Amino acid sequence: MKHLPPLALSLLALALASSAHAEGAFAQLYAARPPAGSSFVRVLNPHAEPLRVKIGNGPEQTLTGNTVASSYAIVKGQTDFTVTLNGRAGPPMKVAPDSFTSLLPTASNDPAQLKALDDSAGATQDALKAGLRFYNLSSDCTAGKVGISPAGTPLFAPVAYGASAARAINPVKATLVGSCGAVNTATLDLPALQPGEHFSMFLTGSAAKPALKGQRSATDGYKP
Template structure:
């Protein structure tokens, strides 16, 4: 038998076929991995869902009255009925859109306190509009703007909006009023802080007056929750809502 490089031809042929098979197997494995990567990417996208635009302003309404309010929000989403004490989801407002809320078909008084329209100066802000109703049945709106919620993968964020006239707002633990969560939140202002994702019973304090307790739900890391301080300086009320987006618009 004729030898080449010291090896029989049959051995060389077998070695060649083995190399070809190995190359083919590697190619098939790479192809399979490639096709599996696309569904994985799709799964990640579906986990987070469609994200709001980076230039959005967020607007929310909290109904502090004892009447149901029929709302039309700036984004043009379907009107919603907001029950007494309830808060709407955060409405995603694009630049150039008027930051006006219509209630029962009209514009409530006090709305001029908000920026006239979403723009570069409101990007990322959360504007919370508190609705109240006077003795004549007319609606009044009081807006408070707060910076964008910061993201923290390990902790939750807690925010407070003070709508009480003459109250230097304080939020404390019910069982330990001296242990303040927030202090010195002036009327018409907001404050925020990061917290561990634990449940707690909170009270609002205005001077010597203490609100009924409010049960803060156990928040997951990365979530944001807003507290609303309302009522009178002599009788404060504490409520709240998760900072949930109305996106995509419903």
């Protein structure tokens, strides 16, 4: 019997835990889960302008301010779906089964020009730790970095534009700072994360004025 990947299970568990407050323990226990072979797709918006996003049959979301990433929409692996940006639908696309993918618009929020980033690569398999993923979305920054402030202890090796890196950490609070070359961002407080929780950090802005933003990863509810 084929099982969902660990990253999928941990994100689903967090989504179920959040809904349990409103729906009760029985709703959490018997909530529907995506079938094996399901995939998880989200869109990133590194720009200051708001971006309206719709993935497949998922809800429309507006990405603006500190909300860089949409929630992960659940799609069927190797099956066509469309991404709509600001009301404009792109061509049908597919992703591999049991995968996590972030889509980065590469040209004026054109849904036909999306770079796929593999969010499964390097993802933690340790349910007792929290997962961090750092994305360099600053188009003129060739080597984005993030470290612990004030010491500057690096969390990741330098990340090229349009790429990401992941690592597992013990669930602790910390203050982080991003950088491009010798230019640092304002600090970002890493929230207290639960074991199995995933947190994304995004280097945005320009090489001369980079910004570090962060948010918890979330997944849409599954509807059979």
